[in-house]
Amino acid sequence: MSHTEVFAPWDDPEATPLISCQDVTKRYGEFTAIERLTLDIFPREFFALLGPSGCGKTTLMRMLGGFEDVSGGRITIDGQDMAGIPPNKRAVNMMFQSYALFPHLTVWDNLAFGLKRSDMAKDQIGDRVEAMLKLVQLQKFAKRKPHQLSGGQKQRVALARALAKGPKLLLLDEPLGALDKKLRQQTQFELMDIQEKTGTTFVIVTHDQEEAMTVASRIAVMDEGRIVQVDTPGRIYEAPNSVYVADFIGDVNVIRGRVSALNGESAELNWGEGKRPIRATAGAGAVHDASGAFVIRPEKVTIATEEPTDRHNRVKGVVEDIAYLGNLSTFHVRLESGDLISAQLANSRRFANRGITWEDPVWLSWSDTAGLVLGD
Structure with missing residues (x-):
């Protein structure tokens, strides 16, 4: 696929999904883990299921893999209804967080193990193992046992083993959870690269929003067994x-109030007696004269010591805290209303932004289109 073509099969009404969940429900006794969930995932997608612990993302993945039965609704993979079809009869493989490698077998034999039990011709197994070792760049480690490998290398062996049989769908359950932050970021790019090379559809379960944002073509944000939003x-x-x-995704400032004006793409939020209403872009669920919330990302808020008279949205406060993150500084500013608002500044110079410090009175401002007014 060339990078000039935009990969967006979900926008194409003619595209056929690889996975289709229709009204899928999963109950454990009285408890409903998944509630009438409908979702399409397309071939070659790197799809992320994202949400807090207990939101149902792992249950949904286990149903795709055949490790859990559906209580209601249906799941089809590649056009075939999955009801009653066991995991080993599905064109699906699952990679677990624990990697589950055989400790007494070499890397080479770990990769060959499943292939020897499949219907692959014996004389093709060696070539397939070599191709998988090359894919995950572990040719030099073929003779090592798992205990002689680092966490990142074990992770790549587990990935190669999961891909060896050429599944149409690979399920990854928190696959990078055991790795440290730097290695996790490096491995995310490796995963994307391997997914693109093999053309396999990947579905990853994660509670790490940065990970989902980095690897996925689309993300389904889940809450209490339901999908709240699916998008890029x-x-x-x-x-x-x-x-x-x-x-849930990234840092955000939230100010609650009443939607006082709604006009096409723009909205206003009243958020207290005698305060200038906030002007913003009208977002989902905003209803005139109903309660609403203004949300804005810290990087879209400007901080200054002088009042910026050229902007409608400007508020006064005092710097309560400063977080210095090397490339960024985040200022937490307490407004006169009691609200705490964060503003982020890029540190382009080594001792930049030293003009503003703790307890300083400051002005925060933002453009009329920088934030959203949402229904609350």
Whole structure:
């Protein structure tokens, strides 16, 4: 696929999904883990299921893999209804967080193990193992046992083993959870690269929003067994459909009030007696004269010591805290209303922004289109 073509089968009404969930429900006794969930995932997608612990993402993945039965509704994979079809009869493989490698077998034999039990011709197994070792760049480690490998290398062996049989769908359950932050970021790019090379559809379960934003073509944000929003990372970040999604993905400032004006793409929020209403872009669920919430990302808020008279949205406060993150500084500013608002500044010079410090009175401002007014 060339990078000039935009990969967006979900926008094409003619495209056939690889996975289709229709009204899928999963109950454990009285408890409903998944509630009438409908979702399509397309071939070659790198799809992320994202949400807090207990939101149902792992249950949904286990149903795709055949490790859990569906209580209601249906799941089809590649056009075939999956009801009653066991895991080993599905064109699906699952990679677990624990990697589950055989400790007594070499890397080479770990990769060959499943292939020897499949219907692959014996004389093709060696070539397939070599191709998988090359894919994950572990040719030099073929003779090592798992205990002689680092966490990142074990992770790549597990990935190669999961891909060896050429599944149409690979399920990854928190696959990078055991790795440290730097290695995790490096491995995310490796995963994307391997997914693109093999053309396999990947579905990843994660509670790490940065990970989902980095690897996925689309993200489903889940809450209490339901999908709250499915969209591309960029759309979910810039146009969340609820305060829950805005708050779950990245840092966000939230100010609650009443929607006082709604006019096409723009909205105003009244947020207190005698305060200038906030002007913003009208977002999902905003209803005139109903309660609403203004959400804005810290990087879209400007901080200054002088009042910026050229902007309608400007508020006064005092710097309560400063977080210095090397490339960024985040200022937490307490407004006169009691609200705490964060503003982020890029540190382009080594001792930049030293003009503003703790307890300083400051002005925060933002453009009329920088934030969203959402229904609350």
